[in-house]
Amino acid sequence: MAQAFSMAEDMFVKGSRKDAQHSVMLITDGKPSFAFMTNEMVEQLDDKGIMRYFVVVNNQGPNSDAMKQMQKWASQPWETNLVHVQGLVMLDADMDMWAEKALTKFCPMAFSASVSEYEEKTFGYAHIKDSAWCGVKDDKNILSKNVQDVAACAALAVGAQKQSFLLGAFFRRGWCIGGTMAVDSKQYKTWQKNKEDPACPDGWKSSMLFDFYAFEPDAGQSGIR
DSSP states (O other), X not given: OHHHHHHHHHHHHHHXXXXXXXXXXXXXXXXXXXXXXXXXXXXXXXXXXXXXXXXXXXXXXXXXXXXXXXXXXXXXXXXXXXXXEEHHHHHHHTHHHHHHHHHHHHOTTOOXXXXXXXXXHHHSEEEEESSEXXXXXXXXXXXXXXXXXXXXXXXXXXXXXXXXXXXXXXXXXXXXXXXXXXXXXXXXXXXXXXXXXXXXXXXXXXXXTEEEEEEOTTTTTTOOX
């Protein structure tokens, strides 16, 4: 595992594409041969902003020492960046399902329509676009610099009576900024109909550090469902 991380770091530093996502997905049984060396490499990757995704295949419980170690080494919050398969029997039972789960969880260009639709109906907000925002990013609207997940950011945005919000990624992971754009029903429905290439009235402001979310009109004002 330590050697794999070392090779990944070398590849990113020496020859990676500037517009590529700097991340490593590791499929493991959760039993590293050299824990100390692996931990050192994890810290080096973290210092360089290289994301670490884990697919762990073992029969260990989530509170076991092995799983706690994997949770520590995955990029934080680990709940977003780790998939735990409960043993080879579960993996063999539906290999395609686990592959799809890992892909939609880790790949920034992947999109799961069913998951997206469920989240929109349940929580009252939609993930509109990665690595960009619509409106004006005003640092005066920073709501937090240490949120754990998108739900926590959405809750802060509701409290601040915002109609949209920006969630940080990479070096801004944990940041939550209230959006300045007014979102009406027409705009929200337009985004829902075109998830692959949504349009921003004033043009998207590109940045790998922030993803853009918007509340469904009325739903966000009355609180997250």
